[in-house]
Amino acid sequence: xxxxxxxxxxxxxxxxxxxxxxxxxxxxxxxxxxxxxxxxxxxxxxxxxxxxxxxxxxxxxxxxxxxxxxxxxxxxxxxxxxxxxxxxxxxxxxxxxxxxxxxxxxxxxxxxxxxxxxxxxxxx
Numbered sequence: 001x002x003x004x005x006x007x008x009x010x011x012x013x014x015x016x017x018x019x020x021x022x023x024x025x026x027x028x029x030x031x032x033x034x035x036x037x038x039x040x041x042x043x044x045x046x047x048x049x050x051x052x053x054x055x056x057x058x059x060x061x062x063x064x065x066x067x068x069x070x071x072x073x074x075x076x077x078x079x080x081x082x083x084x085x086x087x088x089x090x091x092x093x094x095x096x097x098x099x100x101x102x103x104x105x106x107x108x109x110x111x112x113x114x115x116x117x118x119x120x121x122x123x124x
Contacts (some may be wrong), residue, residue, distance in 0.1 A: 045122070050097055052088035052116030064107050071103060088116060 057065055073082040084090045092100070092115065101113055
């Protein structure tokens with residue numbers, strides 16, 4: 001029985017898929033792990049994510065704590081999801097951070113809210 005040998009082609013070159021070769025393959029530098037920033041598409045935007053808010057209620061009066069927390073639980077959908085944000089498993093996007101700031105402003109707390117961690121990432 002004869003063994004057939006198959007040629008493996010790069011997925012972007014003549015394989016009939018119509019895909020374009022990757023940027024690093026086009027540059028002739030397969031060792032380049034990521035393309036330089038000037039080669040990234042301009043549609044990418046930066047966003048600031050925050051997670052963990054163990055000190056969010058430090059300056060809140062005791063009488064305001066329960067209603068604030070209940071409104072946040074209702075906004076996030078459940079107590080389980082609220083605690084995922086609280087502990088930092090889920091990340092807060094900028095819109096959610098602004099909503100929380102607005103909620104605290106409605107209760108009279110004008111100081112900006114500070115979260116445990118921040119990270120700037122790319123938004124696709």
